[in-house]
Amino acid sequence: MLYLDYAATTPLNPEVGEAYFHLLKTKFANPDSIHGLGLEVEGLMERSRALIASMLGVEAAEIIFTSGASESNNMAIKGVCFQYQSRGRHIITTTVEHSSVYETFKQLENEFGFEVTYLPVDSQGRLDLDVLKQSIRKDTILLSCMAVNNEVGFCLPLEKIKDILKDYPNCHFHVDMVQCLGKLPVHLDGIDLASFSAHKIYGLKGSGILYKKTSCQIKPLICGGQQEFGLRAGTSNAFTNIVLAKTMRLALADLDQKIVHVRHLNQRLRDYFSGLPDCVINTPEDGSPYILNVSMLRYKPEVLTHALEDHEIYISTRSACSTKKLDMSRTLKMMGVSQEVGMSALRISLSHLVTDQDIDRFIQAFNDILRKVKQQRK
Amino acid sequence: MEYNHILVRFGELTTKGKNRKTFIQKLFQNTKEALLRFEHLTYELTYDRLYILLNGEDQKEVTEALKHVFGILSFSLAIKVPTELEAIKEAASFLVEKTEGQTFKIDTKRNDKNFPMTSPEISRSVAGYIFHHTQKDLSVDVHHPDIRIRIELRQKDSYVMNDVIHGAGGYPVGIGGKALLMLSGGIDSPVAGYLTMKRGVEIECIHFASPPYTSDRAREKVLELVGKLNAYQPTIRVHVIPFTDLQLAIYEHTPESYAMTVMRRMMYRIAQRVAEQENCLAISNGESIGQVASQTLDSMKAINCVIDMPVIRPVVCMDKIEIMELARQIGTYDISIRPYEDCCTIFTPKQPATKPRREKCETYEQGWDFNQMVEDCVAARETLIIGLDAVDENADLF
Numbered sequence: 001m002l003y004l005d006y007a008a009t010t011p012l013n014p015e016v017g018e019a020y021f022h023l024l025k026t027k028f029a030n031p032d033s034i035h036g037l038g039l040e041v042e043g044l045m046e047r048s049r050a051l052i053a054s055m056l057g058v059e060a061a062e063i064i065f066t067s068g069a070s071e072s073n074n075m076a077i078k079g080v081c082f083q084y085q086s087r088g089r090h091i092i093t094t095t096v097e098h099s100s101v102y103e104t105f106k107q108l109e110n111e112f113g114f115e116v117t118y119l120p121v122d123s124q125g126r127l128d129l130d131v132l133k134q135s136i137r138k139d140t141i142l143l144s145c146m147a148v149n150n151e152v153g154f155c156l157p158l159e160k161i162k163d164i165l166k167d168y169p170n171c172h173f174h175v176d177m178v179q180c181l182g183k184l185p186v187h188l189d190g191i192d193l194a195s196f197s198a199h200k201i202y203g204l205k206g207s208g209i210l211y212k213k214t215s216c217q218i219k220p221l222i223c224g225g226q227q228e229f230g231l232r233a234g235t236s237n238a239f240t241n242i243v244l245a246k247t248m249r250l251a252l253a254d255l256d257q258k259i260v261h262v263r264h265l266n267q268r269l270r271d272y273f274s275g276l277p278d279c280v281i282n283t284p285e286d287g288s289p290y291i292l293n294v295s296m297l298r299y300k301p302e303v304l305t306h307a308l309e310d311h312e313i314y315i316s317t318r319s320a321c322s323t324k325k326l327d328m329s330r331t332l333k334m335m336g337v338s339q340e341v342g343m344s345a346l347r348i349s350l351s352h353l354v355t356d357q358d359i360d361r362f363i364q365a366f367n368d369i370l371r372k373v374k375q376q377r378k
Numbered sequence: 379m380e381y382n383h384i385l386v387r388f389g390e391l392t393t394k395g396k397n398r399k400t401f402i403q404k405l406f407q408n409t410k411e412a413l414l415r416f417e418h419l420t421y422e423l424t425y426d427r428l429y430i431l432l433n434g435e436d437q438k439e440v441t442e443a444l445k446h447v448f449g450i451l452s453f454s455l456a457i458k459v460p461t462e463l464e465a466i467k468e469a470a471s472f473l474v475e476k477t478e479g480q481t482f483k484i485d486t487k488r489n490d491k492n493f494p495m496t497s498p499e500i501s502r503s504v505a506g507y508i509f510h511h512t513q514k515d516l517s518v519d520v521h522h523p524d525i526r527i528r529i530e531l532r533q534k535d536s537y538v539m540n541d542v543i544h545g546a547g548g549y550p551v552g553i554g555g556k557a558l559l560m561l562s563g564g565i566d567s568p569v570a571g572y573l574t575m576k577r578g579v580e581i582e583c584i585h586f587a588s589p590p591y592t593s594d595r596a597r598e599k600v601l602e603l604v605g606k607l608n609a610y611q612p613t614i615r616v617h618v619i620p621f622t623d624l625q626l627a628i629y630e631h632t633p634e635s636y637a638m639t640v641m642r643r644m645m646y647r648i649a650q651r652v653a654e655q656e657n658c659l660a661i662s663n664g665e666s667i668g669q670v671a672s673q674t675l676d677s678m679k680a681i682n683c684v685i686d687m688p689v690i691r692p693v694v695c696m697d698k699i700e701i702m703e704l705a706r707q708i709g710t711y712d713i714s715i716r717p718y719e720d721c722c723t724i725f726t727p728k729q730p731a732t733k734p735r736r737e738k739c740e741t742y743e744q745g746w747d748f749n750q751m752v753e754d755c756v757a758a759r760e761t762l763i764i765g766l767d768a769v770d771e772n773a774d775l776f
Contacts, residue, residue, distance in 0.1 A: 036594045047776065
């Protein structure tokens, strides 16, 4: 099997699995119980929180355990809007966000009456900062922007946004860092809230965190308990939270070398695709090396994906959170690509686990498929 | 190019004439102990400096640990280069590029007077090189520079450094003997421990537990506080006193308003006995005048007289807000405010005597054999060793 869909999810690191299984076998108590059994579990969970904080260079009280990045995104965005709506009801995001951010903004716009500005990007995924400068106001209370686009892999200019936001102290800055953690360096200074996911870094599904700067307040989405600083009621998913520290530590180990290796793999694929006729590479050169989005013109992407599957090679056509919809990827649409390019996109996403032989195998299989599968007529 | 050295400057001890050697040896030993987990570090001790060679260890983590070693006035991350003008220029230029800021200044200290240029000449020459090679829009500001590069020119090797990082100050822990810290779990006593250690006094801790009236969480909290103090003293012994029986006896034999005072007298007696057995020269605690009934001057007088050992009260004249600020700085505040009962908060009388009298206390202590119970408490104490290098059963989970 050759798995090349690491942006969708990753296999569990066996070391994390072992730690988790050990916890399941040996412990069960509720960390909020006042007896010794509970205390022990609480201690382990808080130790995990402190370790995660130190890996991100922040305080333990700024790390909130969640069920994953979609929850973190909802919690951050709605939490800030409900908390600060008396200061203003204008919020900003981009047109290329993950659906858990985009739909949350739609909901705030349509159901809760917030005014939303959606910042556009150009064909290279470059955000139009002039539009940001023009649209941001004194009553803008939130700007949410992803670090790396999940479908196409371009990076958003966080540092430049931070500079602009310096003049707008009322505007909180939330960043969806899911495709950044464990792949590119994470810098949280100048950011008020950031979402992370465990299953994208070889951890458990149903596990994530929200970083929330102490100075930023949010309203809880789930009320009714003291867990997670009163911001997320409900018995803690303790073991999942405990092993997240280990997950992160392993994912961040030797990150520099991993990046160099993945860049090399990415370059090989780029070289290959740029030699193919009727192929457009959608990911800009300066994008994340972990994602390569290409359009094979006049091929149905589903057909190519299933043909690769016959070779036990797994890639995807777009974000797994939007595959049930039939039209073209929103990100590509917003980048302004043609219908033809947009409707034939494939996403290959890499990992340090992928080898040079794997890339050989992929290229061989893809050549084989292109010989067999018919292109549609012009 | 990367930082490869830390240059450590000693604190107050440079003024200490004859004792100097003992002080430096102790500081050196404490530094090595605090940095024990960084296996690759090596050290060079000279007359007035300690050089730590990083050998690839993470400079951020090492500096964080170093900030907690008492006796260190300040330290700097440095690049060690051979004493040649070209090498010095390159290192200085690298540091300027790396550091944020638009204005800079070069400070040169020439220990090797045989070097053919004077300090100002070296500074000018290096600054010239920086201007020539920088990508930034730089200017020199000798009064309030954003970036201050220090060059220490020595005979063989020179050190090029960026900013000075403040150390913890004080005296090396252990140079001033040992004290027994009464550690309740509140905000004040860990701060008292910190300040005691800062003056070079090693600590052991005594904690009174009254299970089931006090919980495992309270005990756990105290051990966590000790864990925070471990940053200043890597190994700390903690004596946990089983206090329940004695505490119940006190409430049986004493009127409610005096129960607190008599209880504190018993705690002092036990602390002194433990201190004597553990070679502690004094007792240290977090009492502060007037904070609670047991800490009025009248109370202190009625309580203190049961022992004849010095009692150090480092926070005695500090405002609560000042103590809280220090607690936050040393990282104990968030642990201290967890709401678990400790021995002083259970059985709290509604109206404790704020002006207790010694004679009355003595009357209430007659007619029952508290001495035997005090001895029992001392004998039955559980001694734990809390340290940075303690065996970690759960290491595999992280």
